[in-house]
Amino acid sequence: MPAARFLRGPGWRRLVDAVLNPEPDPAVAETIAERAREQAPVLWLLGKVQSGKTSIVRAITGAERAEIGSGFKACTRRSQLYEFPPQAPVVRFLDTRGLGEVDYDPTEDLAVLEGHAHAVVAVVRAMDPQQRALVDVLRDVRRRHPDWTVVLVQTCLHEGYPDERDHPQHAELTTAPGLDDLRRALETQARDFRALPGSGAVHTVAVDLTRQEEGFTDPDYGLDALLDALDDACFRGHATLIRDIASHARDARLAQVHPHLLGYATAAGVSDLVPVVGFVTVPTLQGKMLHSVAVLYGVAWNRRTLREFLASLGSGTALGIGASFTARQLAKLIPVYGQLAGAAAAGLASAAVTYALGRAACYYLEQVRLGQRDPEGVADTYRGALKEAYELFRRRQRATADRDPTQP
Structure with a gap:
């Protein structure tokens, strides 16, 4: 199965371990909450x-x-x-x-x-x-x-x-x-x-x-x-955030899921601003997010369903996520550029990818709950959510820069 190739990478192993671990490490859970809390108005x-x-x-x-x-x-x-x-x-x-x-x-x-x-x-x-x-x-x-x-x-x-x-x-x-x-x-x-x-x-x-x-x-x-x-x-860097939360609160399931996706994506973006740190924390954050979403849908992940979900994204997409993530971590080590533009780009990308993974997982888990399979729908959801997320987090990043010129 093509999914086996990218499940062997270190980043994906961290993600899989976080998804399948039913007992979250309290220290990891607090770190995730603290990363999101840093940006929460x-x-x-x-x-x-x-x-x-x-x-x-x-x-x-x-x-x-x-x-x-x-x-x-x-x-x-x-x-x-x-x-x-x-x-x-x-x-x-x-x-x-x-x-x-x-x-x-x-x-x-x-x-x-x-x-x-x-x-x-x-x-x-x-x-x-x-x-x-x-x-x-x-x-x-x-x-x-x-x-x-x-x-x-x-x-x-x-x-x-x-x-x-x-x-x-x-x-x-x-x-x-x-x-x-x-x-x-x-x-x-x-x-x-x-x-x-x-x-x-x-x-x-x-x-x-x-x-x-x-x-x-x-x-x-x-x-x-x-x-x-x-x-x-x-709100510093949080233009339209409150309206965005409230608009999804009108849908019962999205009211539960959407804030989780935003929170984990924000935490991933903040973690990835720091060189090397994001290499460890971002896959863990993504895994905890997928585990949290599954609980809300009442569907448990196992290795079979997780491989099926990742395969639905397409091996090219999944491998591309891993490769671009590694490249972003290396770019952050470049003096000056890595500390400013490289870190900002890495944070934006990690936030967007995390959000898109969550949205795609929601679509997949809903299909599983209904006893259906739609791999193309999972991939389409990921691509559409990725574009939406880039626009959302880029807008917030610009709002932060406009209000605080010292930010990258």
């Missing part, structure tokens, strides 16, 4: 209890409320961090609990955020005028970091609707009849937050993220405007 959620912070997390990630609740881990005395997905995070949420109930000092949370791309997301119920505690905290934050962007998210709009009416067209929210009280409340809140000190932008977004059973025709009312505001909030 942080959304700092500030607001009272029941203001709608969890609904925002759910709308972006597609995760269920219970999954979100169990995923938050304490990181300071007053706040918790939620990483999505935990194996290879692509976005992180810092949630400050109980704002307004007791005095809150943001010093510890500011220390967590230092050095990360971020946006401060202030979440308020539209009809709740008591936001003094939140404004005071944000005033303190902006005095220390005057350039930080604040996204004011005004939630639970339906509490200001008369009777049992449905949402108006979003463009008509400020003109629809019968909503005078709601409009005054929104305008008053926006005015208070726009008065924050500092030069950073203050984006204001009105949303109503509800459950289907609540009966509103649009349970994600205002979500598109929120995603635009978050993507505009100066």
